[in-house]
Amino acid sequence: MLIFGFRAGCFRFRVRRFGFQGWRGLATSLSLVGMAFASSAFGAELGKPVTFAKDIAPIFQEKCQECHRTGSMAPMSLLTYEETRPWAKAIKAKVVSRAMPPWHLDKTVGIQKFANDSSLSDEQIATIVRWVDSGAPMGDPKDLPAAKQFPDFKDWQLAKTLGQPDLVIESEPYTMPAHGQDVWWKPYATVPITEPRWVRAVEIRPIGKNAQRVVHHSIARLQQDEPDLRTSLLTAADANNSGPGMLMEWAIGKSYDQYEPGTGKLLLPGSRIWWELHLHAVGEEITAQTQLAIYFYPKGQEPKNRTYLLSFTAGSYVGGEHEQTLDIPPNGITETQGYHVLRHPAKLSNFQPHMHLRGKAMAMEAILPDGSIQLLSYVDRFNFNWMTNYIYAEDAVPVLPAGTVIHITAWHDNTANNPNNPDPTQWVGWGERTVDEMAHAWVNVTFLSDDEYQTYVAKKGASVAQASK
């Protein structure tokens, strides 16, 4: 656990000036990274050949094969040498640009300890580059690691520790044609409960033959009638929230969420799940749906703290909850900012930027009551196809005092340089369609009482003097 406002020491902050000139800086730092790889190739390791069998296969087992295997979502399998060799050049390009694995966070600033980090280390990237540059050799087949066993898409992962779920809720199926544009399938499903229930864990899985090939991600949003949280949890005039928000998102590599002991999500009678399945065509007609497993806290063992999934917006809201001010001119790059004041001390569990096709980058900073600014996370290469959720490791979760301002900055690139841009000549504003834009971060927030916050502070042995009132 990391408590801000005190000498944290766990990681180094580098507050960076964001802005347009930042992108030129980015280009420079990328070429420096390139040089670093090149020089390590001539370092102490020189002379020791890098082979698929010995060096590459273990990396791919750990970081690629979950998606890159027959029946999974990626276009090609990277299990064997024969399957991998033709892709060597493309692999080098994708790992050097850090497009693959899909972890699009700037690794040089902000919190760097995550529960779900799927990225390659600098050393692993350097090894892959050396392998490709030396002709991508197989090496001695005797060096190959044993084939990795992957979990069956048909089992609940949580069943091993929690048994069978208390409730399973299904989305309606969708038949994805062999060819065509991506589809966002958004059916509703009711939650059959008659009294409020606290959720301790959720899991999502795709079902249907080969469904995991077409399901890119699946989100279960929770909708239920509740008093407006805006005035009780946040103070900024433009503070937005989406009520109880999202229950869970499924994407390959992330199948469940188990809330910390003493925290959970609250389901109310009459609630419903609003599904969002992002489906893509894979050359074969496939019918897919997803299932949500819910594990409740036993009655009488309700947790003390409720976790809310809030959307912290970049930019302010005018004319109601759904009309955020976004003004993105043709052929332009824009920067939009939003400020959200936490009325109570709070723990932030994750950072999940949400933008559409013009989305380029998003940063989340904490402006502490003493005026200091701490960069929490910065996704510098946002890609609309990858709604990656960056979940902080338990001991890296930021714990912020009351009065902290969450500052969100979003950048949109409406120029022809953005490969996802369908039309740089269009003006773009806020809207639901993917050709419209959005700019917010989904963050799971657990609010703490002042006493609980002081307990965290005391545990850290930090000075209480800086705690804000």
Ligand code: HEC
């Ligand atoms: C979370 C799933 C996932 C992981 C993990 C992943 N990939 Fe991918 N990869 C994909 C998908 C889906 C695509 C196609 C869409 C895209 O490019 O975004 C892809 C595309 C690629 C491509 C481009 C293929 C083409 O058609 O040009 C390469 C190369 C690649 N991946 C290599 C890797 C390597 C190497 C790793 C591990 C170091 C890796 N990927 C990890 C899902 C994944």
